[in-house]
Amino acid sequence: MIRSVYVLGEQGNMLYSKDYAKSESKADLVEFLVNLTHFLRTVDLENKTEFMNVAISRIFFAQRDNFTFMFVADKADDATQIEEKMTQLVESFMRDYANLAIANQPLDGFDEKVDEIAVTMVKVAILGFAGVGKTTTLHLLRGETLPLVHDPTIGVSIKKLPEEVENANIVLWDLAGQSRFSILWAKMIANAQVVIIVTDSTLENVLRSKKLVTLVKDEVPDAKVIGIANKQDLPTALTPERVGQILGIPTYELVAIDISYRDRLIQIIRRAILEGKAEAKAA
Amino acid sequence: MSMLQPPYVGRHMPEATFVVHLDDFHGFLVKQRYPSTLTLNEKVLNLIFFEQQKDNKENLSLAEIEGFRIAIYSSPEFPKWMVCTILGAEEDFDLSREGLAGSGRLILTLMSEDEDAVDLEEIVKAGSILEKTSEEQKLADIFLTPSTALLLERMQSEGVEKAAKLSIWLKNQVQDEVDLREAMAPLMKSGVVKVELVGKTSEMVFLMKDVFGYRAPPVASIKKAAQILPNIVERYQDYVAAFFSPPPPSKGYNPTLPTTDPNSPILEDREKISRLLANSLKYRVLESLRGEPLSASEIALKTALPNSIVTKALWSLESDKVVIHFEEEGVWALLNNPRIESFLPEFVLPLVRKKVSEKEITPQVARRHLELLIQNYGE
Numbered sequence: 001m002i003r004s005v006y007v008l009g010e011q012g013n014m015l016y017s018k019d020y021a022k023s024e025s026k027a028d029l030v031e032f033l034v035n036l037t038h039f040l041r042t043v044d045l046e047n048k049t050e051f052m053n054v055a056i057s058r059i060f061f062a063q064r065d066n067f068t069f070m071f072v073a074d075k076a077d078d079a080t081q082i083e084e085k086m087t088q089l090v091e092s093f094m095r096d097y098a099n100l101a102i103a104n105q106p107l108d109g110f111d112e113k114v115d116e117i118a119v120t121m122v123k124v125a126i127l128g129f130a131g132v133g134k135t136t137t138l139h140l141l142r143g144e145t146l147p148l149v150h151d152p153t154i155g156v157s158i159k160k161l162p163e164e165v166e167n168a169n170i171v172l173w174d175l176a177g178q179s180r181f182s183i184l185w186a187k188m189i190a191n192a193q194v195v196i197i198v199t200d201s202t203l204e205n206v207l208r209s210k211k212l213v214t215l216v217k218d219e220v221p222d223a224k225v226i227g228i229a230n231k232q233d234l235p236t237a238l239t240p241e242r243v244g245q246i247l248g249i250p251t252y253e254l255v256a257i258d259i260s261y262r263d264r265l266i267q268i269i270r271r272a273i274l275e276g277k278a279e280a281k282a283a
Numbered sequence: 284m285s286m287l288q289p290p291y292v293g294r295h296m297p298e299a300t301f302v303v304h305l306d307d308f309h310g311f312l313v314k315q316r317y318p319s320t321l322t323l324n325e326k327v328l329n330l331i332f333f334e335q336q337k338d339n340k341e342n343l344s345l346a347e348i349e350g351f352r353i354a355i356y357s358s359p360e361f362p363k364w365m366v367c368t369i370l371g372a373e374e375d376f377d378l379s380r381e382g383l384a385g386s387g388r389l390i391l392t393l394m395s396e397d398e399d400a401v402d403l404e405e406i407v408k409a410g411s412i413l414e415k416t417s418e419e420q421k422l423a424d425i426f427l428t429p430s431t432a433l434l435l436e437r438m439q440s441e442g443v444e445k446a447a448k449l450s451i452w453l454k455n456q457v458q459d460e461v462d463l464r465e466a467m468a469p470l471m472k473s474g475v476v477k478v479e480l481v482g483k484t485s486e487m488v489f490l491m492k493d494v495f496g497y498r499a500p501p502v503a504s505i506k507k508a509a510q511i512l513p514n515i516v517e518r519y520q521d522y523v524a525a526f527f528s529p530p531p532p533s534k535g536y537n538p539t540l541p542t543t544d545p546n547s548p549i550l551e552d553r554e555k556i557s558r559l560l561a562n563s564l565k566y567r568v569l570e571s572l573r574g575e576p577l578s579a580s581e582i583a584l585k586t587a588l589p590n591s592i593v594t595k596a597l598w599s600l601e602s603d604k605v606v607i608h609f610e611e612e613g614v615w616a617l618l619n620n621p622r623i624e625s626f627l628p629e630f631v632l633p634l635v636r637k638k639v640s641e642k643e644i645t646p647q648v649a650r651r652h653l654e655l656l657i658q659n660y661g662e
Contacts (some may be wrong), residue, residue: 001308021307021308053398053399055395055397055398056394056395058400075398075399121308123307123308154309154326154329154330154333155325155326155329155330155332156326156327156329157332158309158310158311158325171309171310173306173310176329181333183333183334183336183337184332184333187305187336187363190307191307191308192307
């Protein structure tokens with residue numbers, strides 16, 4: 001996946017940068033990229049995209065006029081696909097933003113464009129206490145047959161959504177809810193763009209789940225958090241509105257064993273991704 | 284001291300070794316495995332990560348997972364990376380501890396440099412390990428954190444100080460939330476300061492060693508070159524001479540000139556030296572060159588590091604003006620020998636005397652400081 005996007009100007013000055021995944025050695029990387037930009041001045045890339053391996057990443061770069069464009073991606077990525085995305089980015093920038101950049105004007109709208117091109121993967125973490133239906137929700141989202149017996153998840157189960165949403169692959173992280181695995185939660189939700197907190201809509205469980213909301217806001221403050229009031233078919237269920245009030249996050253009703261909820265849930269995730277983008281832009 | 288050891292005594296070949304990385308998007312990735320036929324499922328990887336997280340303090344832990352005995356090595360330096368070794372039935376975990384941690388350390392350090400250059404089979408078969416940080420590297424750590432280097436300077440001018448007072452001083456200096464314990468850790472680990480409770484209430488910080496980081500002339504290497512490589516020795520001496528005492532008006536490298544300027548190139552260079560010594564791979568390459576000039580492949584043999592890593596380290600050392608390359612002969616040699624050494628801080632004695640006479644510290648504290656110094660340096 002594309003982890004970061006950089007556009008540098010003539011003097012190696014940073015015109016635009018965006019990180020989709022946090023990395024530890026950012027300062028070193030930026031210094032390296034600036035030096036690489038200076039070096040690239042001395043060679044002719046002939047409008048092509050090239051790449052090089054650096055530690056665990058692969059850096060793709062292209063030059064057009066006085067601008068240098070860079071993606072930090074993974075070695076495992078399909079190079080042709082990333083090169084295509086680079087071409088799209090370069091063309092879009094040269095067409096609509098190059099003149100603004102030369103005139104030192106803000107690049108209005110470029111950020112959205114970058115998202116559209118570069119977001120190839122969205123991580124959605126599913127969090128909640130044991131037995132509330134996280135794995136069932138995962139199966140529902142994937143359109144799979146629902147399991148009849150409860151088989152507690154160990155650690156985390158990671159699955160892709162079969163279809164793309166907003167041109168991005170959705171990776172679902174279904175986290176084990178048993179309390180012995182709670183030490184893993186903070187680590188496992190790192191870099192998630194959307195976190196779904198699943199409750200079984202009983203008062204006791206919803207009250208306990210408030211802790212999860214705090215955890216998520218501490219660990220991934222930029223993530224979009226949504227609540228799920230599952231098991232709405234049971235007589236003891238609180239209404240989604242009430243669950244949402246207690247948790248303090250937008251909450252939606254669900255009967256995870258009912259396949260008709262699938263499209264609705266995917267729509268909710270889609271909206272969360274779009275809202276997340278809009279918020280990132282406003283910030 | 285060489286960091287490479289012969290295959291660890293009493294250690295059997297492990298049944299299998301593999302490297303796991305928890306990627307924030309893709310989940311568990313098995314980055315390397317030996318033998319290549321080894322298969323692992325999501326459940327096993329999950330349980331390994333869980334076991335490792337459970338006792339996070341330990342670098343090496345043993346877990347029984349799905350009928351396997353798996354030794355898991357991890358390090359705070361490389362979060363979310365684990366080196367796992369499946370132990371044979373008769374292998375004693377406690378006896379193999381050091382070897383397992385050493386090879387785990389080596390593998391993760393190499394992976395962080397160049398993932399593709401790691402030859403797991405070679406490392407496992409040879410039993411190569413990377414030893415725990417040497418004394419010199421522990422001293423180097425001091426200069427890697429600005430607030431730690433500040434603390435050292437303060438201690439050099441104070442000799443002995445109350446921990447509480449030092450903490451307040453540090454907070455004023457950096458104008459930011461800073462944990463004294465954390466900033467102090469490299470100083471304590473390297474034995475440069477000692478922290479003790481004297482009396483009932485006052486925790487005191489004692490300066491035990493003075494530290495000096497500099498580039499020494501590569502005397503041993505030149506001497507050896509004269510014996511084994513007479514064709515380069517003259518040029519070699521010229522390079523070294525030009526570095527330390529070039530013809531005027533250039534000034535050359537002289538770290539003994541006193542300086543008070545915090546931006547002086549010598550202080551900046553000390554940080555560069557520390558960074559270099561703290562990097563275990565570069566340190567190994569540097570160490571192999573301290574005694575004699577060598578070719579890249581000889582270094583690879585001596586350090587048991589992959590060729591690609593050695594070459595990268597040499598290039599980086601060359602750009603830091605530490606090594607030079609005799610291209611025709613294919614030989615690398617030290618231009619200077621970066622070192623960090625510790626000394627007896629005899630200058631603390633008048634400081635302590637002054638503090639006692641001004642009643643800043645009690646005679647008991649002064650006595651304890653002397654005792655500690657005698658313990659450290661006395662015969």
